Amino acid sequence: MxxxxxxxxxxxxxxxxxxxxxxxxxxxxxxxxxxxxxxxxxxxxxxxxxxxxxxxxxxxxxxxxxxxxxxxxxxxxxxxxxxxxxxxxxxxxxxxxxxxxxxxxxxxxxxxxxxxxxxxxxxxxxxxxxxxxxxxxxxxxxxxxxxxxxxxxxxxxxxxxxxxYANKSVLEEESDVLLKIIEYVEQHYLEDNITERLCHYIGMSEKTLYRFLKSHTNLTLKELIVNTKLERAQYLLTTTDKPISVIACESGFGNCKTFYRIYKKETGMTPTEYKQNGRPIEKNKKIQxxxxxxxxxxxxxxxxxx
Structure with a gap:
């Protein structure tokens, strides 16, 4: 994870x-x-x-x-x-x-x-x-x-x-559910119908899932998925020499235009600028x-x- x-x-x-x-x-x-x-x-x-x-x-x-x-x-x-x-x-x-x-x-x-x-x-x-x-x-x-x-x-x-909380086990259960949601998104963010599949996996309705995520992380599921894609893209930009078009596809953005637009909006720089100016790290190591x-x-x- x-x-x-x-x-x-x-x-x-x-x-x-x-x-x-x-x-x-x-x-x-x-x-x-x-x-x-x-x-x-x-x-x-x-x-x-x-x-x-x-x-x-x-x-x-x-x-x-x-x-x-x-x-x-x-x-x-x-x-x-x-x-x-x-x-x-x-x-x-x-x-x-x-x-x-x-x-x-x-x-x-x-x-x-x-x-x-x-x-x-x-x-x-x-x-x-x-x-x-x-x-x-x-x-x-x-x-x-x-x-x-x-x-x-x-x-x-x-x-x-x-x-x-009525019972401490409720707090512990909510923490476990949150981790399950994050782990599921990180493993399945490239798939279609992820919202429907995730709701079935954790046993929540779409509205309940929305309220749960906003309450615990202040993020919507869409924002969580975008952040997951951005993190994957940054890892590929920093640790590989793959073309931007390939990275856009492998991180789930579909095409370069969408990738550039979202990446610029969320990070303040284009993927190319990040690749040129970002600090390189060794493969398989965390970005510090x-x-x-x-x-x-x-x-x-x-x-x-x-």
């Missing part, structure tokens, strides 16, 4: 979050169970959270909720970003594990400002980033303390919604959206925000 839609995140057994600093080139649309916090330390990045897109500038902090489809794109500025991917288990209510939370922490949009200033969250996140650079047991304990303080501050100061960056500069920027 491709990873552009679902990203499996592994955590250290001693620490329920993944912390890393990087420079972003591009990430295709994806989702994961973790809650993800991004702090831009330098420059800017384009963050797409369906159906909206933001330019996140230096000093801005954004939280992407669990199971929300999102993607990143480099702007014309060099960037350095800090990411903290928080295990969803951190947000399970010990009194009621059937609740799912959606937080509103976005210093770009500022739709619902937190009750505490953004600098409070930025400071804590930057301190976690600094401690992650150390290897001692003291660094680990400080990171744990800061992480739980961050989660506490999210609950205390940030606006959030609660989704209540990370670039090299100055680690010393990143540490200085983290110190600035603490």
């Amino acid at each position: 491709n990873t552009y839609m679902y990203e499996a995140i592994e955590h250290d057994k001693n620490f329920p979050a993944k912390v890393f600093t990087t420079s972003i080139e591009k990430s295709t649309y994806h989702w994961h169970y973790d809650y993800e916090i991004m702090l831009v330390l330098k420059g800017s990045v384009c963050l797409s959270i369906w159906p909206e897109t933001y330019i996140v500038n230096q000093g801005n902090i954004v939280l992407v909720n669990s199971k929300v489809v999102h993607g990143l794109q480099k702007t014309n500025q060099d960037n350095i970003c800090l990411f903290i991917q928080l295990n969803k288990a951190l947000f399970e209510n010990w009194q009621d594990k059937n609740q799912v939370y959606r937080f509103y922490l976005n210093s770009v949009k500022e739709k619902l400002k937190p009750k505490a200033p953004y600098c409070k969250f930025i400071n804590t996140v930057a301190r976690i980033g600094l401690e992650s650079d150390g290897k001692s047991i003291a660094n680990l304990y400080r990171m744990q303390a800061l992480l739980y303080a961050l989660v506490a501050d999210l609950f205390e100061y940030v606006h959030y919604d609660i989704r209540q 959206g990370y670039l090299d960056f100055n680690k010393r500069e990143a540490i200085q920027l983290l110190k600035y925000y603490t």
Whole structure:
């Protein structure tokens, strides 16, 4: 199963979050169970959270909720970003594990400002980033303390919604169904009548499938199929020397005209431009959206925000 839609995140057994600093080139649309916090330390990045897109500038902090489809794109500025991917288990209510939370922490949009200033969250996140650079047991304990303080501050100061499930098995079943849908699309996106076949496969009506996908990914089935085709096309453009016409056919676009139109609309460049300017990768390896960056500069920027 491709990873552009679902990203499996592994955590250290001693620490329920993944912390890393990087420079972003591009990430295709994806989702994961973790809650993800991004702090831009330098420059800017384009963050797409369906159906909206933001330019996140230096000093801005954004939280992407669990199971929300999102993607990143480099702007014309060099960037350095800090990411903290928080295990969803951190947000399970010990009194009621059937609740799912959606937080509103976005210093770009500022739709619902937190009750505490953004600098409070930025400071804590930057301190976690600094401690992650150390290897001692003291660094680990400080990171744990800061992480739980961050989660506490999210609950205390940030606006959030609660989704209540009658039974936790319902949540687990919905996650399984979502993965089955994505896997089916990735295996059968070239076939005709995929909507009818998929509905039969998962036992849903077309309307129920539409509502289910919009609720869990903010994508329609048509958008999911297009994204799958684009991901396949990008892989072929990057890893093979096949002609554009062949790639258009093998990725399910039928003809070059349709391929060029959709590709330009969704990525901002033509397939030819991507093939010429995209970063080549070795065959059978994942396309990474990370670039090299100055680690010393990143540490200085983290110190600035603490």
